[in-house]
Amino acid sequence: MNRQLVLDHLVSLRDYVRYAxxxxxxxxxxxxxxTAGALDEAAALVLHALHLPYDLPGGYFTAHLTPPERERILGLIERRVEERKPLAYLTHEAPFAGLSFYVDERVLVPRSPIAELIEQHFSPWLDAPEAVTDILDLCTGSGCIAIACAVAFPQAEVDAVDISPDALAVARINVERHQLADRVRLVESDVYAALGNRRYDLIVSNPPYVNTDEWRSLPREFHAEPRIGLESGEDGLDCVRHILEGARRHLKPNGILVVEVGSAAEALEANFPEVPFCWLDFERGGDGVFLLTAGQVAAFF
Structure with a gap:
């Protein structure tokens, strides 16, 4: 359809959600x-362009848009179709655990089911959430998990670790946005290498876990993301192995380790058949997240 024809005939918020x-x-x-599909993504795009909340009451969808608003929305629609980048890279905004984060191509788009665990204070796995004072987020990327943990555990200090200086630059933007520089420490490190002897009540991670063949076959939207945040060797477990092998030295006696391995779950169990991984369930969808206690880590690694 001719661009000017679209601008002339589509006038309401609902029109542009449907068209997108x-x-x-x-x-x-x-x-x-x-987002779960085209309609959800269309609504997210339009509402972002109009600086409106995602829970906007339905009555507003009949509101007419100004010509500049229509131009702005149509421009984003065209970029999403032509560039095949995730929407968050076009809007530089992504929600996670009820918070908003700045994102760009230096980091993965936040989408881990671990958000649900954070909102629930990792219940019932942490015996006394109010006693949690030290948290480690490995492979922090945008810093979304570290920052959400700092919000959920206001008495805790959080170390946010990443090997990528570019990712840490984005994480710094988000730490400052949420005014948490006094409790979230950004650390450039290859997993535990720069942490010395520090120990934590909770170690949580959404590391790279896609195997090389799988990465090559991913849709174009994923190839817009940094490969270092997705791909992790022939079986997808290169980074996860480092996390498991070093966790014993950095967990407190009653601590827990929570790691997302997604599509590598089957490979992980095949590599460590004796380890009693506890696979967590999520009300809002998602899988491939395991939990181990400090005792289990010590017994098997």
Whole structure:
């Protein structure tokens, strides 16, 4: 459809959500970065462009848009279709655990089911959440897990570790946005290498876990993300092995280790058949997240 024709005939917020969803489906876009499908992504795009909340009451969807608002929305729709980048890279905004984060191509788009665990204070796995004073987020990327943990555990200090200086630059933006520089420490490190003898009540991680063959076959939207944040060797477990092998030295006696391994779950169990991984369930969807206690880590690693 002619661009000017679209601008002339689509006038309401609802019009642009419908039009965006149709364009996205027609183009065969992939949705796996925080939205469930074309309609959800269309609504997220339009509401962001209009500086409106995602829980906007339905009555507002009949509101007419100004010409500059229509231009702005249409520009984002066209970029999403043509560039095949995740929407968050176009809006530089991604929600996680009820918070908003700045993101760009230096980090993965936040989407881990670990958000649900954070909101629940890792219950019932942490005996006394109010006693948690030290948390480690490995492979922090945008800092979303570290920052969400700092909000959920206001008495805790959080170390946010990443090997990528670019990722830590984005994490710093988010730490400052949420005014948590006094409790969230950013550390450039290859997993535990720069942490000395520090020990934690909780170690949590969403590390790279995609195997090389799987990474090559991913939709274009994933290839817009940094490969270092996704791909981790022939079986996807290179980084996870380092996390498991070093956790014993950095967990407190009653601490827990929570790691997302996604599609590498089957490979992990095949590599460590004797380890009693506890696979967690999520009300809002998601899988491939395991939990081990400090005692289990000490017994098997």
């Amino acid at each position: 969803a149709s364009r996205f489906n027609e183009a065969g876009l992939f949705f796996g970065h925080g």
